[in-house]
Amino acid sequence: MFFTKYVYQILDRYRNHLELIDSIPINFTGVAGERPPAVFTNDVSSDMLYFAAHVNYTNVGTLIRIKSVSPQYEWMANNDPNPQDTPIEAVAGISTQVMPVLPLVQPFFVKKDGRLQMNFTNAPTSPVTGGIFTWRLLKLVDPIDGMGWDYSVGFTS
Amino acid sequence: MNNSHCKIDTGDWIGNAWTGPDWTPYARAIADHYPNQVPWFLTIPTTLTGGVGQRRVVVTSPNLYDVLIFGAHISIGSDSVGDNGQTVYLQITHLETGIPWVVPNILGYAPMTAFGGVRRNPTSNMKFPEAFFLPRRTKLKLEFTNAQIAAATGGTITLLGVQLTHPSTPKPPERVTMPNGDVIPVGSRLPWFATIGVGQRIFDPNSVVFNLPPASPMSQSLEFLPPSQCNVEIHDVHCNFFARDGLSLTPDNLAVKIVDMGSHNHWTPNLSPITGVFGVFTQAYPSLPFNKPYLLQKGHRIQILTQNNTPTADIINGLITLRGVRLCEY
Numbered sequence: 001m002f003f004t005k006y007v008y009q010i011l012d013r014y015r016n017h018l019e020l021i022d023s024i025p026i027n028f029t030g031v032a033g034e035r036p037p038a039v040f041t042n043d044v045s046s047d048m049l050y051f052a053a054h055v056n057y058t059n060v061g062t063l064i065r066i067k068s069v070s071p072q073y074e075w076m077a078n079n080d081p082n083p084q085d086t087p088i089e090a091v092a093g094i095s096t097q098v099m100p101v102l103p104l105v106q107p108f109f110v111k112k113d114g115r116l117q118m119n120f121t122n123a124p125t126s127p128v129t130g131g132i133f134t135w136r137l138l139k140l141v142d143p144i145d146g147m148g149w150d151y152s153v154g155f156t157s
Numbered sequence: 158m159n160n161s162h163c164k165i166d167t168g169d170w171i172g173n174a175w176t177g178p179d180w181t182p183y184a185r186a187i188a189d190h191y192p193n194q195v196p197w198f199l200t201i202p203t204t205l206t207g208g209v210g211q212r213r214v215v216v217t218s219p220n221l222y223d224v225l226i227f228g229a230h231i232s233i234g235s236d237s238v239g240d241n242g243q244t245v246y247l248q249i250t251h252l253e254t255g256i257p258w259v260v261p262n263i264l265g266y267a268p269m270t271a272f273g274g275v276r277r278n279p280t281s282n283m284k285f286p287e288a289f290f291l292p293r294r295t296k297l298k299l300e301f302t303n304a305q306i307a308a309a310t311g312g313t314i315t316l317l318g319v320q321l322t323h324p325s326t327p328k329p330p331e332r333v334t335m336p337n338g339d340v341i342p343v344g345s346r347l348p349w350f351a352t353i354g355v356g357q358r359i360f361d362p363n364s365v366v367f368n369l370p371p372a373s374p375m376s377q378s379l380e381f382l383p384p385s386q387c388n389v390e391i392h393d394v395h396c397n398f399f400a401r402d403g404l405s406l407t408p409d410n411l412a413v414k415i416v417d418m419g420s421h422n423h424w425t426p427n428l429s430p431i432t433g434v435f436g437v438f439t440q441a442y443p444s445l446p447f448n449k450p451y452l453l454q455k456g457h458r459i460q461i462l463t464q465n466n467t468p469t470a471d472i473i474n475g476l477i478t479l480r481g482v483r484l485c486e487y
Contacts, residue, residue: 004180006194060232060276068195073322077199077220086200089281090230090315098279098441103177105227106194106319154192154323 007107009156010049010149015142020048026055026120026131028062034122039133040069041116047140047148048110052103053092054134061123062088062131070114071151085121092133101136111150183346184225184288186333191321197224200315203233203245203301207310210363211303216252217296223329224291226318228284229273231438233312236403241276241438242269243397244304244474245312253295254344256483260351262383264365264476266302267352270438271395271478273314279441282317285348286392287482291318292329304474305364307402342486349389349483353380355398355463355475369465369472372410376465381418382458382479389453391481395444396435398475408432410466413477419457428464435477444480453481 003011011017022044027036055062063085066075078084088094093102110116116135122128140148180188188194197220204213231242239245246266249258259267274283291297297316303309332340356369356378370376399408412428413435425434436445453459459479465472 004185004188006188058277066196066198073195073320075196075198077197077218077224078201079218084200084202084313086198086315087230087232087276087313089232089276090198090200090317093281094277097277097281099281102281104196105177105317106196107177108196151193151323155189155194156192157189 004106006155007049010109011140013144013149014047014140015144018139018141020044020137020139021134022137023132023134024118026133028120028122028128028131030127030129032122032124032127034127036120038117038119040118041135043113043115044139045112047112049138049140050104050108050110050116050135051138052101052136054101054136055088055092056095056132056134057128058094058096059123059126059128060087060089060094061125062128063121064088064091065119066091067117068108068110068114069117070111085119109149178227178284181287182336183333184227186335187225187290187330187343188319188321190330190333191223191324193322195320195322197318197320198315200313201299203309203312203314205245205301205303205309205311207303207308209303209305209308211308213301215299215301217299219294219296220291220320221293222320222322223293223324224318224320226285226289226291226316228282228317230282230315230317231269231273231275232315233269234309238307239303239309239312240307240402242312243438244306245269245309246302246304247272247314248300250298251291251295252298253292256347258348258350260349260383262351262353264352264354266300267350267478268397268476269314270397270443271350271352271480274443275438278439280443283443286390286480287346287348289348290343302364305361305366306474345484345486347483347485349481350478351382351459352476352478353382353461355380355472355477367474369463369475371469371471372466378463380461384456384458385453387455387483387485389481389483390450391447391453391479392450393442393444393446393480394435395478395480396431396437396476398472399432399437400439406470406472407467411472412464412466414462416460417453417457418460419454428462444478450481
């Protein structure tokens with residue numbers, strides 16, 4: 001069994017599942033500790049399942065905060081007065097790592113035209129210039145009932 | 158999967174590599190009570206400021222949703238500071254139940270590297286032996302301790318999990334059905350860590366220090382874990398002394414023998430090189446698994462004999478951590 005039952009129930013509502021690789025420029029300018037404007041995943045005209053992530057640099061001092069815009073879910077639970085964002089290596093594989101693409105604990109479903117918002121913080125030392133964040137996902141096409149899966153459908157045991 | 162729709166003509170042998178960790182049956186049984194699942198990351202600063210022997214306590218904020226916590230990621234120090242978390246120790250306690258994850262023996266904590274993967278090592282996110290169910294509106298207490306050597310400043314641990322959203326019942330499930338049909342209480346399987354120091358304990362007013370001297374001609378140490386409070390599944394073993402401050406301690410010259418004192422079951426009939434028994438944070442398995450989880454009966458205790466065959470190097474603050482699942486009810 002490759003997936004949990006939750007993921008199978010999502011996949012089973014579509015006739016086809018297509019590989020999709022979505023790369024988003026982070027736009028670091030090489031300034032230590034900088035927080036560039038939020039970047040978003042690209043709109044896709046199909047429902048999607050996000051599986052894993054990669055960044056194309058090796059500096060491990062950068063931080064990330066992710067939320068889904070539709071539906072609106074915060075992924076990062078730390079809401080301290082001085083919010084502590086998440087080290088990039090906890091979310092994404094690094095170019096030189098044994099696993100350059102790091103899977104999520106559970107794939108995340110996004111309805112068509114939905115997006116993820118990502119806020120990055122540059123490293124305090126040897127800051128990164130540029131940077132590309134890549135998501136590995138499945139595009140879920142041709143829903144069997146014409147509707148596909150949604151959070152209002154949910155998992156049924 | 159509905160194969161009539163999704164069959165791969167070249168054969169169904171291609172698995173999906175990006176599915177994340179295998180979920181334990183217990184985690185799946187809990188998640189099946191909820192309609193939706195959302196990734197969850199909680200990054201907790203240690204708040205350490207570099208004091209030797211310093212202790213800091215951090216309490217997490219409560220969550221809106223129930224959470225299953227699967228593992229952790231560590232980002233702290235360097236080879237020369239905190240030894241990447243090998244010499245920063247951690248105890249985690251669920252405040253609602255008061256049950257600590259690390260057995261409260263003479264140490265009462267485990268190296269942070271026993272909890273999570275470290276930065277961009279082969280395993281940057283490491284699973285716990287069992288997922289921890291954190292009910293909504295409850296908190297975790299994390300106690301960080303800086304060791305005597307190369308004290309760390311700052312650093313974080315990121316807990317990784319899944320938010321179980323839109324619960325169909327006002328309260329979390331109290332019992333779940335396992336694949337074998339057993340109905341067990343939620344909370345009766347908890348991550349379990351048991352840490353023991355290698356060598357002789359040296360008196361220090363601020364902390365617990367262990368030392369196993371070099372061979373002259375042979376240096377041995379015999380330690381015991383406290384008797385188990387309840388049945389425990391032991392899954393794997395982690396240690397923090399293959400290398401110290403980035404320098405190898407020639408771990409192949411260190412040997413170990415493990416015995417279950419209750420059943421007199423010798424896991425290693427002879428002394429075995431520790432490199433074949435323990436894992437460290439730089440490896441694909443930071444905590445080296447057994448062939449099958451070992452059931453340590455209630456009241457039994459583990460004996461660990463270590464031998465230092467290295468001609469010159471002391472093993473200072475070497476810690477061995479057994480990881481498993483505590484099978485108690487609240």
